[in-house]
Amino acid sequence: MNGTGALVRLVLRRDRLIIPLWVVVIAVLPITQTSAIAELYTGEQELRRFAESFGANPALQSLYGPITHWNAAAMGTWRAGFTPVILALASLLTVIRHTRVEEETGRRELLGSAVLGRHAGLTAALVVTAGANLAAGVILALSFVSQGHPVAGALALGSGYAALGLVFAAVAAVAAQLTEGAGGARGFALSALGLAFLLRMAGDSTGTAWLSWLSPIAWGQRMRPFAGEVWWPLVLSCAVTVLLTAVAYVLADRRDVAGGLLPPRLGPAGAAAGLTSAFALAWRLHRGTLAAWCVGVGLFGAVTGAATKAATDTMAGNSQLMAIMVALGGTTDMSDVFLAGLVGIFGIGVAGYAVQAALRVRAEEVAQRGEPLLATAVSRVGWAASHLVFALLGPAVTLVVLGVCVGVAYGATVGDLFGHVPRLVGATLAQLPAVWTLAALAIALFGLAPRLVGVSWAALAVFLLFGQVGAVLDLPQPLLDLSPFSHLPKLPGGEVSALPLVVLTAVAAALTAAGLYGFRRRDVG
């Protein structure tokens, strides 16, 4: 354990931007959902009707879990039912990042030769992640208390979130001991999270309680915040966390630094005939992520598409809500309004993918894997472009998959299987200019100010917040207009004007060109 304190400070320094960012974004989402619902559905009757009809919808249940009560706080936390999964995801990635990735890059060996206990790295990663989860829980609870919601419910909600984050931090700690590479460990921990989600989904949508109970994601919901709190699931989460952490430490004792418990797999002795260009290499590096995004977006698109009709049927009974939605969405067709909102949220998500894909080229450069390539007959622009193709076309593929899946699933519920597909593919593709603008911002930073590439993530987070809470917080319009997403048409259903799309695309093209120009002129490394 020697040196854990120093490592904790190191981890905090390296993550001083990203951890506060996800802690705050995750912690404020439930209260914004609650406030939005409280504003839209006034009075017991409307809330009750909303709860009953939504609660009866299997697709929504599978996505968010069961509705426990019809008060605004319970409904808001239900509506934010996917947020704890994001918290678990962030925790898991943080732990892997500060254990396995460190070992893979050899940094840990460097530090390990200084006076560090052999568990210091694992402990530091767990301490920081636990701290972040507790902070998220506290902010979450305080946000509800400050809005006048019951203290007990706020506490149950906050502790349920933090406990889930801790469980998956511990899962990641175990995964980090099993495989040799960071990729393998990440895949292992992500599969565990995916399995937990699927178990809860299957259990809740079919009403099979024991299936749900197998999933840590359900435990926080079963604490019934704002619906007659039940505290003992918290004991379950804590016990599992402690158990998994103990397992991780035992496993850590049995392996070498940078080694794994599972034997590494062997690859081919020579390259396939196709691996002849920088682009072929980029395809190898990007294809897994692209496939994962397509599958993920397709699944969630299908689930929400299938839930659209039921959701809009109930909204149609609420005249006040109708008025607001029409104002927001510019159309009177409720299902179009709902779908447009959905497409907008996915657009931000896909922009996250685009930024990540664009910054892969910078990650390669920092890892010194660009240098050997650029020392061959690969030009700088050729190398950068091999990655940027995925940042620009990858999102297009993902959005088409989204449009098709939402369209077919929605079509199935309204008895027109393929009729809505073209409309929805058009709607999802309309997100592309804004997605490109963000990817292009990352490219521009890569070329002109490579040390500041993290700014593109900050911009994405700010635009996400603008979209989620901008209207609620009454932020000034010129500020909101900074977000490229605010200029997109509300599709399907809304009016399309070509000008903003053309302007955004032109901005993206200019930023991309500037980035490539800068990269041609600057030092590599």
Add this chain to the structure above:
Amino acid sequence: MISVSGLTKTFGRTRALDGLDLAVQPGEVHGFLGPNGAGKSTTIRVLLGLLRADAGEVRLLGGDPWKDAVELHRRLAYVPGDVTLWPALSGGEVIDLLGRLRGGLNRTRKNDLIERFALDPRKKGRAYSKGNRQKVALVAALASDVELLLLDEPTSGLDPLMEAVFTECVAEARGQGRTILLSSHILAEVEKLCDRVSIVRDGRTVETGTLAELRHLTRTSISAELAAPPGDMDGVHNLRVDGTRVSFEVDGDRLDEALRHLLARGVLSLTSRPPTLEELFMRHYRSTPDHDGYGESREEPVR
């Protein structure tokens, strides 16, 4: 092949290269030596067009390494000092890929090198040790049909057995008429392989020439037992006198004069140690930036 003059490169406030000169003739193995942070890797990166020179003239294979990077890179291969591989690609895949990107790989030589370096090409990048990562880059470079090899501390991490294999391979490459720039900290390696060397310190070339030329610059250590005390001696270094016993170091061109001085006092016994390159290197490695050149280096004051 390579000619560099007055090369300057600064990173923020660090001056990594400060008027460096380097000339590498076709067909030679040129040793590139200097203490940590002297600017060896930076020079090689400039030669590869990865860094842009602030000032100075740089020519590589008759072209400008910054402007003509892509064409020049078809004719050279590079092994970085610290090789990082793609975690998911096997060593064999990386060797083939880099070879193809350079414009071709000699298949028989590749297989031969893999065998001689005892490399398992099926392992994934993340599973290789430091030495094995280095071997992957070496095999990829040595198996390519190129005129020029730029090797930046290529043997760091290799065990003595593999170092011997590397030495053989470089000798073979020279036999095939290739030019090699070899940055290294290992003197035995340099003495064995290099035709000429350049020693850099603080971004400047402080010595360059064939090994024989450099040997002339080194000093012979002499210790002797005399019949009478030696009295004053000029032009020697590290003079130590203990009654009639004396020891000192002397530059090659003053040796004759010093020996005459001793003979005049009557020599009872004498041992001399021949000049080694190591001493020359040590002197350059240790010197402070202010005391340039050989001769007036920082040495413990005598007497």
